[in-house]
Amino acid sequence: MIEHADIDTELIPILDKVSDPEIPVLTILDMGVVRYAKLVDDVVLIKITPTYSGCPAMDVIADDITAAFKKAGYKVNIDLILSPAWTTDWISEEGRDALEKYGIAPPLDADADKEALLGNKKIVKCTNCGSHNTKLVSQFGSTACKALFQCEDCQEPFDYFKCLK
Amino acid sequence: MNTNLYNYLLGIADNSLILGQRLGELCGHGPSLETDIALTNISLDLFGQVRSYYQYAAKVAGDNRDEDTIAMMRPEREYVNVLLVEQPNTDFGYVIARQFLFDVYHYMFLTELQSSKDETLAAIAKKSIKEVSYHVRFSSDWIKRLGDGTEESHKRIQNAINDLWTYTDELFHQTEADKKMIADGVGVDTSKLKEQYYKQISNVLDEATIEVPDLKYFQKGGKQGVHTEHMGYILAELQYMQRAYPNMSW
Numbered sequence: 267m268i269e270h271a272d273i274d275t276e277l278i279p280i281l282d283k284v285s286d287p288e289i290p291v292l293t294i295l296d297m298g299v300v301r302y303a304k305l306v307d308d309v310v311l312i313k314i315t316p317t318y319s320g321c322p323a324m325d326v327i328a329d330d331i332t333a334a335f336k337k338a339g340y341k342v343n344i345d346l347i348l349s350p351a352w353t354t355d356w357i358s359e360e361g362r363d364a365l366e367k368y369g370i371a372p373p374l375d376a377d378a379d380k381e382a383l384l385g386n387k388k389i390v391k392c393t394n395c396g397s398h399n400t401k402l403v404s405q406f407g408s409t410a411c412k413a414l415f416q417c418e419d420c421q422e423p424f425d426y427f428k429c430l431k
Numbered sequence: 432m433n434t435n436l437y438n439y440l441l442g443i444a445d446n447s448l449i450l451g452q453r454l455g456e457l458c459g460h461g462p463s464l465e466t467d468i469a470l471t472n473i474s475l476d477l478f479g480q481v482r483s484y485y486q487y488a489a490k491v492a493g494d495n496r497d498e499d500t501i502a503m504m505r506p507e508r509e510y511v512n513v514l515l516v517e518q519p520n521t522d523f524g525y526v527i528a529r530q531f532l533f534d535v536y537h538y539m540f541l542t543e544l545q546s547s548k549d550e551t552l553a554a555i556a557k558k559s560i561k562e563v564s565y566h567v568r569f570s571s572d573w574i575k576r577l578g579d580g581t582e583e584s585h586k587r588i589q590n591a592i593n594d595l596w597t598y599t600d601e602l603f604h605q606t607e608a609d610k611k612m613i614a615d616g617v618g619v620d621t622s623k624l625k626e627q628y629y630k631q632i633s634n635v636l637d638e639a640t641i642e643v644p645d646l647k648y649f650q651k652g653g654k655q656g657v658h659t660e661h662m663g664y665i666l667a668e669l670q671y672m673q674r675a676y677p678n679m680s681w
Contacts, residue, residue, distance in 0.1 A: 319558055320479025348483060349554035351561060383568070404465035405569055406472040410562070414465070430561050 270356060273303040277310060280338050287326045288409055291368040294327055298356025301347060310335050310342045315352045317430070318410040354430045369393045370412065371426040379429035383413060392417035393424045436549075437491045438511070438608035439618055441501070442654065443540075444484035445512035448502060449662075450533060451477035452669050453520060462523045469569055470526065476562040483555045503673040507666055508656040511606070515598035517653070517662050521591070524577060524584070528591035531570035535631055536602045538567045539624045548616040571635050578639025585640065592636065593644050600649035602628070 273281070273295075281300055286292045294300050294314070302313035312331060316324045328344050335342040354373040357365070362372040371390050374382060381387040385402045392400050397419040407414040412425040454474035461467025485498035492501075516533060520526050541563055544556035577588035603625045605613070612618030633643045652658065672679060 316479070316558075318476060318479060318562060319483060320475035320477070322475075347554075348558045349550070351554070351558040384572075404469060405565065405572075406465075406469035408468070410472050410475055414468075428565070 271298070271301050271303075273300060274305055277303045277305065280334050280340075281331070284327065284330045284334050287323050287330070289365070289368065289370065291364040292357075292361050294331070296358045296361030296364065298358065298361075299327065299352065305340070308341060310340045312342060312344045313347045314344060315347050315350075317352050320410060352430065354427065357427075365427060366393055369424055371415065371424060373427045373429040376429050376431045382426070383428070390415050390426050392420060392422060394422035395420040432492050432494075435608045435611040436617065437488055438606070439612040440484050440488040440491065440552075442511050442606060442608060443544075444481045444488070444502075445510050446516050446533070446537075447477040447484075448481045449510070449512045449665060450516035450529075451475075451481065452665055453516065453518075453529075454526075456520060456668075457526065466523070470530075473530070473566050473569070476559075476566070480555065480559045480562070483558070487551050487555070499673065503670050507658060507662055510658070510662070510666070511654050511656055513598065513601045514650055514653040514659055515595060515601065517659060517665060518595060518598065519661055522587060524587035524591040525595070527570055527573045527577060528588060528595050530566070531574050531635070532592075532595055532599055532632065533602075534563065534567040534570045535635075536624070536628055538563050539628060539631075540619055540621065543619040543624070547618070552617065574635055574641070575639040578636070578641040588639070589641050592641055596644040596646050597648065597650045599629075599632075601651040601653060604651055604654055606654050 278295065281295050281303060282293050284294045286294060286297050286299075289297075297317065299314050299317060300312065301315050302311070304311050314324070314327060314331070324346065328346070331344060332342050357372070365372045371393050373379060374389065378387070378389055382390050383402060383405050388398050388400055390400050390402075391398055392415075394417060397417055399418045400415050401418055403414040403416050403423065405413050407425050411427060411430070413428050414423065415426050416423045451474045454470045454477070457467060458471045458474075459467065461470055481502065482498055485501045488501055489497050515529060518525065518529055538560065541556045541560040545553055545560065547553045547556065574588065577584040579585070603621045605621065609618055609621070613620045636643050
């Protein structure tokens, strides 16, 4: 899950305890927002990147990381970086499964995502009953990263995590 | 400080700040729940992006200014957004027309800004363009729905496009800071985007059965800090809290 980021193995158990405040079933490692974590001369240096520019969760995530490392007896220094820009490809397999179980359909690949969001193809799987007979309600959902769908079989409305590449 | 770079950053950020503020006015007032959420989501994206620009501008300024004072404590004449983005939410047609006319420009602008020689600007552009691609899709889609919708929706979106067209040319005007930054390989040469912009806009309008206005006279002034009568009201709302309770936070 973290082959794309530069993270010290010994720090993983601590980072793994910090979850996304808006999607608590996902850890920040599952989300792929931690880009770098190294212990350098007694201080843990961490770089995190926002999912969306306006994501209000970033401040909370930074606070939670600080608290987790303090508790574990480390000093910590957190930097917010923008480049390379976050992509939904960095969400781990575990993260995608957790999303679906939580009721948020995980992102499709870029082409399929476009077809789904334009309402051209019924390819987003309902998180409630598993049917693909679903329709787009709104391209924008409860947070910037999600779109709103509804299942036409079981009628359940659900969120879809939009592909960001 | 590098005054040209500072002014260039404000030139980009002020557009998104003022448009974001306009969209924020619709929070809880959108014509339907879905459009309400969509428009305020777009507003949030724009505010997120302007934070990156203003944080960078504060660093360039290198004095006691921070992102909040830059965003919220300047007098009207120091805001350099284009006139288009400050136009009011007259009806949903105007909201969509303004968004569409800006989004198409914004997407093209960010596409070029990604190859800026300034690493921070390139990084902000690479981040923002992913979000803005959703904005263009949303507003283009609504242009078609309204234009090709009912008689009433067609009439209103055509009115909005006719009224707002006069503000489109200013998107391509270049200030002294723009010219300097273009020469340095930092800024985007918007004059090269103009033809493509009108072509793309016209394609969508054609598809939406909306007539492309044939206008020879265009309004300008925002980039020099000379705004329309609407700007003062926007700033009154934007700045009230910071001026009444300086440095407040919650």
